[in-house]
Amino acid sequence: MENSSSITQIRDEQVCYCGQISATRTSWTENNPGRRFRGCHFYGRLDACDYFSWVDPPPHPRYNNIINGLLRKANNNGNVKIKMRRLLKLHQIVMGVFVIGVIIVHYVF
Structure with missing residues (x-):
């Protein structure tokens, strides 16, 4: 059974600062092509929070x-x-x- 710290860590990675479930997206920038990240549910909008976390390790x-x-x-x-x-x-x-x-x-x- 998982301990509470690992559950909190999972929750922190999935919920953005807005309290919404964060979305997994793929970066297509020159520096990170094809690298997945988790960002605010409202990513790209003016009301988005600054939540950001890489899913993939650096290639x-x-x-x-x-x-x-x-x-x-x-x-x-x-x-x-x-x-x-x-x-x-x-x-x-x-x-x-x-x-x-x-x-x-x-x-x-």
């Missing part, structure tokens, strides 16, 4: 380099997909105008 320094590199690569791939969608949309517009032009020329002349 090996190489981990940050690998994760940040993968995130940059995924972001670049996302940018390529956005550019391809824009190019496809432009292609559809050009083809639509071309088809309308052909129809107009066919029926006018």
Whole structure:
């Protein structure tokens, strides 16, 4: 059976200073990519308290380099997909105008 100090510690980690159950989130900052933390239930709002606690231990320094590199690569791939969608949309517009032009020329002349 757990002693009272370990129960208090568990409660302290789960309840923020607002008295709300804290939420586990994932950091995606440059210094802590993918590292989980517990923060105020109202994290990100003006009425949030300053409760903060890391869930994960600090990773090996190489981990940050690998994760940040993968995130940059995924972001670049996302940018390529956005550019391809824009190019496809432009292609559809050009083809639509071309088809309308052909129809107009066919029926006018």
